[in-house]
Amino acid sequence: MNNTALSNEDESFWDDDARILCDVERVASVRLSAVANSIDQDGYYPADIMGELGQAGAFLPHLKAYGERFDAAINNMSAISRHCGSTGFITWCQDVCGLYMELSGNPALVNRMTDHATGITFGGTALSNPMKAFTNIEAMALKASKVEGGYVVSGTLPWVSHIADGQCCGAIAAIDNTDGSRSHEVMFMLDINEEVKLTKCPEFSGMEGTSTWALNLNEYFVSDAQIIADPARPFIKKIRGAFILLQTGWAMGVTQASIDACREVEVSLGHVNQFLHNRPDELEAELKDLHARIMQLAKNPYDTSKEHMLDVLDTRAQCSELSLKASQSALLHQGARGYLMKSKPQRLIREAHFVGIVTPAIKHLRWEMAKLMSEG
Amino acid sequence: MTHSTEPWRLFICRACGLIYDEAEGDPDSGLAPGTRFEDIPDDWECPLCGVTKTDFEPFERPQISAAPQTVAFSKKPGIVVIGAGLAGWSVIEALRKDDADIPITLLSACKGDRYHKPELSVAMSRGVSAEQLVRESAEDAGRRLRVKLITNAFAVGLNTARHELRTTRGTIEYTHLVLAQGSKPYLPKQLAADTCWHVNHLKSWGGLEKTLRAGPQRVAIIGAGMIGCELAEDLNKAGHHVSLINRDAHPLLALLPPLAASCLVDSMVQQGIEHHANAHIAGLEKAASGESYIVLEDGSKLAYDQLIAATGLQTDNRLAKQAGLAFDNGIAVNARSLQTSEKNIYALGDCISINGVACRFIEPIAHQARSIASSILCGDQQSYEHVDPVIRLKTRAMPIVLRGIPKPVGIWKTVTQNQQQLVMEQYVEGEQMAVLTMGLSSGSEAA
Numbered sequence: 013m014n015n016t017a018l019s020n021e022d023e024s025f026w027d028d029d030a031r032i033l034c035d036v037e038r039v040a041s042v043r044l045s046a047v048a049n050s051i052d053q054d055g056y057y058p059a060d061i062m063g064e065l066g067q068a069g070a071f072l073p074h075l076k077a078y079g080e081r082f083d084a085a086i087n088n089m090s091a092i093s094r095h096c097g098s099t100g101f102i103t104w105c106q107d108v109c110g111l112y113m114e115l116s117g118n119p120a121l122v123n124r125m126t127d128h129a130t131g132i133t134f135g136g137t138a139l140s141n142p143m144k145a146f147t148n149i150e151a152m153a154l155k156a157s158k159v160e161g162g163y164v165v166s167g168t169l170p171w172v173s174h175i176a177d178g179q180c181c182g183a184i185a186a187i188d189n190t191d192g193s194r195s196h197e198v199m200f201m202l203d204i205n206e207e208v209k210l211t212k213c214p215e216f217s218g219m220e221g222t223s224t225w226a227l228n229l230n231e232y233f234v235s236d237a238q239i240i241a242d243p244a245r246p247f248i249k250k251i252r253g254a255f256i257l258l259q260t261g262w263a264m265g266v267t268q269a270s271i272d273a274c275r276e277v278e279v280s281l282g283h284v285n286q287f288l289h290n291r292p293d294e295l296e297a298e299l300k301d302l303h304a305r306i307m308q309l310a311k312n313p314y315d316t317s318k319e320h321m322l323d324v325l326d327t328r329a330q331c332s333e334l335s336l337k338a339s340q341s342a343l344l345h346q347g348a349r350g351y352l353m354k355s356k357p358q359r360l361i362r363e364a365h366f367v368g369i370v371t372p373a374i375k376h377l378r379w380e381m382a383k384l385m386s387e388g
Numbered sequence: 389m390t391h392s393t394e395p396w397r398l399f400i401c402r403a404c405g406l407i408y409d410e411a412e413g414d415p416d417s418g419l420a421p422g423t424r425f426e427d428i429p430d431d432w433e434c435p436l437c438g439v440t441k442t443d444f445e446p447f448e449r450p451q452i453s454a455a456p457q458t459v460a461f462s463k464k465p466g467i468v469v470i471g472a473g474l475a476g477w478s479v480i481e482a483l484r485k486d487d488a489d490i491p492i493t494l495l496s497a498c499k500g501d502r503y504h505k506p507e508l509s510v511a512m513s514r515g516v517s518a519e520q521l522v523r524e525s526a527e528d529a530g531r532r533l534r535v536k537l538i539t540n541a542f543a544v545g546l547n548t549a550r551h552e553l554r555t556t557r558g559t560i561e562y563t564h565l566v567l568a569q570g571s572k573p574y575l576p577k578q579l580a581a582d583t584c585w586h587v588n589h590l591k592s593w594g595g596l597e598k599t600l601r602a603g604p605q606r607v608a609i610i611g612a613g614m615i616g617c618e619l620a621e622d623l624n625k626a627g628h629h630v631s632l633i634n635r636d637a638h639p640l641l642a643l644l645p646p647l648a649a650s651c652l653v654d655s656m657v658q659q660g661i662e663h664h665a666n667a668h669i670a671g672l673e674k675a676a677s678g679e680s681y682i683v684l685e686d687g688s689k690l691a692y693d694q695l696i697a698a699t700g701l702q703t704d705n706r707l708a709k710q711a712g713l714a715f716d717n718g719i720a721v722n723a724r725s726l727q728t729s730e731k732n733i734y735a736l737g738d739c740i741s742i743n744g745v746a747c748r749f750i751e752p753i754a755h756q757a758r759s760i761a762s763s764i765l766c767g768d769q770q771s772y773e774h775v776d777p778v779i780r781l782k783t784r785a786m787p788i789v790l791r792g793i794p795k796p797v798g799i800w801k802t803v804t805q806n807q808q809q810l811v812m813e814q815y816v817e818g819e820q821m822a823v824l825t826m827g828l829s830s831g832s833e834a835a
Contacts, residue, residue, distance in 0.1 A: 141402075151445060153402045170403040170437045211438065226403070226437060298550070319706065326544045326554055333559060382556040385497065385542035387581070 026069055029084040035068035037091045044095040051098045051221030052359045057176070058099055058221060059134065062106070065092060065099075066131010071106045074258065074313070075114050075129055082254065082310035086261035093265020094272070097363030098219045100262040101370070105136035105174035105181075105222075107258050111251060112137070112182040112201065112240050120237035121201055135181055136174030138202065138227065139248075139255070140371035142184035146248060147380050154229065156185035156198055163187070163198055163234045171213050173224040179204050184244050185234075199244035200234045207232050218362030253324045254313040256372060260306045263331035263367045264299060270338035270360050271295050274345040281347065290341040295334070302330055318384055325384075329377040332368040339364035399425050400447035404437035407447055454557070455500070455537035458530030465561035466491025467764060468553055470543050470707075471568035472500035472526060473589075474750065475737025478757035479566050484533045486765050493536040493562075495555055498591055500526030500539045506750055508593045509618035510782050513625035518594025543569075546711035548730045564764045567719055567728070567735035571701035571748060578669045579610065584695040587619060599694060604628050608682055608692035610669065612639035614781055616698035617652065620661050621783045631662040631690060633669065633682065643779065643790060645800040648826055651810055655786035664690070701748055703739045718746040725769040726760050734760045742774055751777035792822035800824075 026032070043061045050056040065071070070092065072078045074085035085107055093100025106128070113125040127133045145152045154167035165185045175181050183202040187195045202208070209228040216224070241247030274292040278285065285291070305327055312320065343350040343357035350357035368374050396411035408428075413419040414435060419428060428441050467483060469476045472494055480492055494500060502524040511521060530537045538557050545554030546565075553560050573586040585596040600607070604627045609616050612634035624630045632639070638649030639656075653663050668685040672695070675681065681689040703718045714720035714729035718741030721727060726734050736756035738748045752774065759772035781788035794800075794814045798821050804811040809827040813820055 150405065151400075151402055153443075168403045168439045168443050170439070214437075226439075228439075301547075322544055322706070323710075330545070330554065330559075378556040378558075381544050382540070382542055385544070385556065 026072060026078050029073065029081060029087075032069035032073065032084065033087055033091060036065060036070045036088045039064045039068050039070075040092045040095040040099075044092065044099055048096040048098075048356075049354055049359060051096055052218045052362065053220060053354075055220035057223040058096070058102075059176075061099065062102065062134060063131045065103070066106075066129070069130075070103060071110060071131060072129040074107060074254075075110055075125065077114065077125065078129065080313070082257065082313045083307050086258060086264075086306060086310055089258065089261030090265040090268065093262045093363075094269045095265075097262070097266045097269070097360070097366070098221050100265045101219065101366070102136070102174040102222050104259050104262050106131075106134060108137045108139075108251075108255055109135035109174075109180070109182055111254065112199070115247070115251060116201075116240040118237070118239055121240065134174060134176075134179045135201075136172060136179070138169050138172040138175075138181045138183040140171075141169055142197065142244070142248070143252075143255075143371055144376065145186075146245070147376070147383060149376060149379065152184075152186040152197070154183060154185035156187050156234070158187065159233070162236055162238070163200070164231045165200075165229050165234055166231055167229055169227045171224045172227045173222040175204050175210070175225060175227070176223050177204055177210075182240055184248075196243040197245060198234070198242045199240040199247055200238045201240055202227075202229075202232070202234075203238065217365070218359060219366050249316060250314060253315060253321055256328050257306070257309055257313060257324050259370075260302075260328055260331045263328075263335045264303060264306070266360060266363045266367055267295070267299050267331070267335045267338045269356070270335070270342040270364070271299065273342035273350070273356050273360060274338075276356075277346050277349065281345065285345050288341065288344055290337055290344075292341075292345075295338045295341060298334055299338075302327065302334060318387075322381060322384055325372070325377045325381050328372065329374055329381075332364075332374045332377075335364040335367045396422075397425065398447040398449070399441075399444040401434045401437065401439060402443050402445055403439045404434065406434055406436040408444060453540040455530070455539040456527055457536075458527060459534050459536050462491055462536070464491050465551065465563050466493060467564045467566065468493045468495060468560060468562040469566045469568055470495045470553075471570055471737070471739070472496035472498065472502075472539070473568065473570050473737065474505055475568035475570065475739075475753050475757070476566070477502055477529065478753050479568060479736060479760055480533055480535055482757040482761035483765065486761055488534075490765070491536070492534070493538060493560060494526075494530070495541055495543060495553070495560075496526070496537070496539045497542055498540065498589060500530075500537060501590070502526070502529055503590050505589075506782070508587045508590065509615050510622045510784075511593075512597060512600065512619075513622045515626075518590050518597060521590060521593075543707055546707050548711050548713075548733065551732070563732065565733045566760060566764075567707070567733065567739055568737050569704065569707070569739045571703045571718075571738040571746075573697055574700045574702040575697055576610075576669070576699055578671050579695075579697050579699070583672055584610070584697040586697050587615065588701065596694065596696065600626070600628060605693035606691060607631070607694045607696060608633055608690060609696045609698055610682075611698035611700065612636065612663070613698060613700065614640065614779075617656070618782050619696065619698060620656060621659065621785060624656075624659050624661050625784075629660075629662075631664060631692070632656065633664050633667045633690070635666070635668050637665050639663070640781075642796075643794055644788075644824070645794075645812060645814070647800070647802065647805075648788075648810060648812060648824055651826060652783070652786055652788070655783070659785055701738065701746075703741075703746065716744045717741045720744075722769075723774050724772055725763055726756055726772050727763070727769065734763065736760060747774070747777070749777040749779065786826060789825045790822060791824075792820070794822040794824075798822070 070088045073081040089103045110128050113121045141153045144150045156163040156165045180203045184199045186197050189195045210225040271292045339360040399408040413421040413423040501522040503521045541557040573588050587593045607628045608631045610633045620630045620632045670683045670685045673681045705715050708715040719735045721740045723742045762768045762771050776793045779790040798814040798816045800814050812824045814822040
């Protein structure tokens with residue numbers, strides 16, 4: 013599909029947001045819809061389709077090299093998630109991993125970015141634990157020690173998505189002083205090779221095709237070529253807002269899919285569904301408001317002001333609340349049909365639950381907003 | 389075993405957050421209740437995620453700051469009040485007086501305990517603690533007035549079309565919203581929030597009080613407005629060495645004529661307070677010895693132990709901006725109804741502005757609260773009448789009472805001036821704008 017993208021040498025080729033979105037929508041609706049349940053329940057990891065989405069330009073508009081259009085990246089992610097929330101989620105993983113490469117300024121990583129941005133290579137993000145650790149929700153899981161030419165890192169992360177042998181993910185490890193106090197943290201690109209032990213996670217209720225693994229490192233060597241940021245905190249401060257904002261594309265897609273599911277049965281069930289609350293028009297109005305707010309925030313993705321961060325966190329929290337509400341409504345609208353195990357609303361509810369609990373979960377977002385607000 | 393008498397400890401799995409409780413053990417994996425962490429075999433695995441005990445670390449139960457429930461849970465949207473200061477609680481009292489049943493929810497950034505804020509600038513010399521200033525705990529007041537409490541929580545978003553308030557403890561619906569969020573200290577750019585104290589709320593005052601309890605200290609107060617002047621006298625009385633840093637030539641520049649201001653300065657100096665006039669802060673400095681200094685623009689330095697900002701207040705505009713509420717130096721409200729630019733949303737107290745002017749005094753709050761209650765409950769949209777409050781400066785050595793608000797262009801006339809009293813009047817084109825009484829006889833009025 014769409015191999016024209018690759019054959020086109022014109023640099024301005026990637027400038028056309030509308031065309032990219034159209035191509036992404038086509039791949040998503042034709043290819044993803046057919047296998048969404050298999051991805052969600054049977055653990056089919058859609059690497060092939062991710063490759064096609066990459067070639068359509070799904071994973072690149074937010075990168076500086078391609079014009080830093082976060083709005084377009086979010087809309088692409090939303091279009092993908094409308095057909096499969098799991099693929100939407102790994103799109104987010106892929107997108108932020110691309111950000112790490114580009115913003116690292118490390119030539120060895122920047123050189124890997126083009127293949128990553130066009131879906132030739134894949135990679136995710138193992139930042140759930142450090143993001144929580146940085147706001148005092150939990151302790152750092154990976155520990156690093158300085159050695160000649162880099163670091164050695166040990167520790168375990170329970171679930172990291174969109175990784176596999178030959179892929180990579182951004183990770184952060186803490187470096188402690190000899191007296192046990194914290195020196196700083198280092199962020200690096202963790203290349204998944206034979207040194208990395210991946211363990212199958214317990215069965216999830218959904219999102220099984222996200223290639224999510226428990227990851228164990230035992231004296232894993234990180235070379236200078238893998239360093240994203242050292243120290244990590246200033247880098248995280250810079251990208252945190254963008255990192256969280258990008259997720260909204262995924263959440264909006266799940267919400268849109270839920271609205272679609274309500275409407276799918278309007279012809280046959282509209283006469284009784286009219287008595288339900290959270291009707292599709294109402295949900296769509298809220299989604300439209302939210303989308304407008306997100307598009308506005310996407311204009312300044314690296315704004316680190318307190319005001320902007322609060323807006324990003326609040327928007328992300330609202331995305332979770334809305335997707336939960338919408339997916340619940342989708343099931344109620346479809347009634348018995350939606351209660352079938354393989355029905356779309358069942359999958360949407362599982363996806364929305366994931367939107368609500370993945371880092372930053374609703375509770376983390378509120379914790380962090382409270383923290384920001386109380387700082388005066 | 390030696391550790392058998394120690395209390396049971398908790399350990400958390402760094403990977404997945406599972407908590408191993410020594411008291412409970414992990415019977416499913418053969419660890420009997422009472423198995424100490426040290427005694428767990430190395431090949432034991434976390435029952436949730438499968439990591440080994442090296443990925444566990446000691447765990448202490450974190451504090452939970454949510455308020456206890458004072459009323460039965462209800463999904464029914466009712467009146468939501470933001471802010472548990474004098475304004476917020478006044479509105480709740482007024483609402484409850486006229487309607488015993490209407491659901492009320494109070495959202496507060498702090499614990500929400502009730503105290504009388506004007507006391508904060510005069511309480512240090514009385515030797516009371518923050519706990520002693522609490523007149524009624526939020527929990528007691530919540531039960532008495534049947535108010536649902538959401539404390540240590542912040543409003544972060546407002547959707548007026550859907551009547552939804554987004555907070556850090558979830559999204560709540562309202563029929564009417566009352567903004568009583570107060571104002572926050574305005575700090576000049578030379579003063580970072582973590583370098584100075586303020587006395588804008590009980591928590592911060594309490595922190596200062598605890599610190600000053602250690603013994604006499606050098607306290608620098610930035611700003612010679614009402615709070616700065618009152619606080620200077622109070623802390624001086626409490627035994628501290630106080631320097632009042634005033635960027636203007638006189639204290640209370642907008643309110644007092646030079647003659648009255650110099651009487652006030654004389655009174656302060658007599659008490660032992662240093663008044664630094666025309667003193668502009670360039671920055672703060674910490675010497676290698678650990679000593680802290682204020683550096684003034686003229687290059688001079690002033691050593692201090694504690695620094696207090698009394699540099700004025702401002703209203704946070706985040707919520708108003710987000711919801712598209714008119715904002716003009718404060719949340720703009722209608723002068724008769726105290727309604728904001730949005731129907732069903734009212735505001736009172738320090739956070740509002742009437743015709744572009746903020747009014748941060750205690751006196752009007754009770755009237756405002758009653759008006760809002762009658763507007764919400766009876767639909768009476770005309771019940772508030774704004775009058776300039778009588779301003780009373782609680783400087784006990786030189787009490788000041790000011791009726792009316794002086795105008796910058798006004799002309800002051802001295803009516804009485806003797807050892808005990810100074811009375812002055814201000815006129816603009818023959819019309820009296822303000823009457824000022826300073827000294828002993830006004831003391832009884834100001835009390």
